Amino acid sequence: MSAENSGTGSGKMRVQLLEKALEPHAPLTAAKAWAEAVKARNGAWQYALLSPELKKEYYDGFTEMNWVTGTSSPWIEKYQVTEGYRVDEELYRFAVEFTYTDSTKATFAAKEYITVRKYEDAWLVAQIERIEAAGEITKLSARAGASEKKIFIEDTGAQNGASKGYDKANVIIGNETRIYKGCTGQELTADDLRAGDKVEVVFTGDPRLMIYPVTAKAEIIRRMEQEDT
Structure with missing residues (x-):
């Protein structure tokens, strides 16, 4: 009898051992x-x-994607991983910037932050923040204290299709929105935004108004400092 058909318990153990073999043992290795x-x-x-x-x-x-993620076009051509913030010796945050391309040779950028944490002797991805909109705040529509x-926000860098995110967005800041200073875990308030x-x-997974420009509620906002941009 083959390993594939040798029983649920044996198959589960085989998968667990394969996953164990793939576990990274350094934070940067995990991010890459x-x-x-x-x-x-x-x-x-x-x-x-x-x-x-x-x-x-x-x-x-x-499982719904049958373990195949992303799309065949556009596809990721390359990526860059940089350390954004070190919380302590067991928690690191990295910025991962993906460059996509397609058959027309156009390029698109996408960015996410991943936080890796040490679990016993392995470093694993503990948080994923996929940036859907980025740019400069051009208007604040509520008074302080609301x-x-x-x-x-508007992203002037997206004018030539350089970004896969929204180039303009109405961003709703609710009571559960978390605002941070740059890549750190230092929390800010909506009154700190200018x-x-x-x-x-x-953005959250809540329904969003897709009339251009998009209107959606923010889960996380990072106010980038000069050295982060």
């Missing part, structure tokens, strides 16, 4: 492995790099 797995569209590899908490969150999504605020600030936004 994640970027390479995304580039390869290999959901099984990505899953092996996730923390136990994220494995539970992402499992159904991976329970819900809205900012309008016109002219450069921000990067992760």
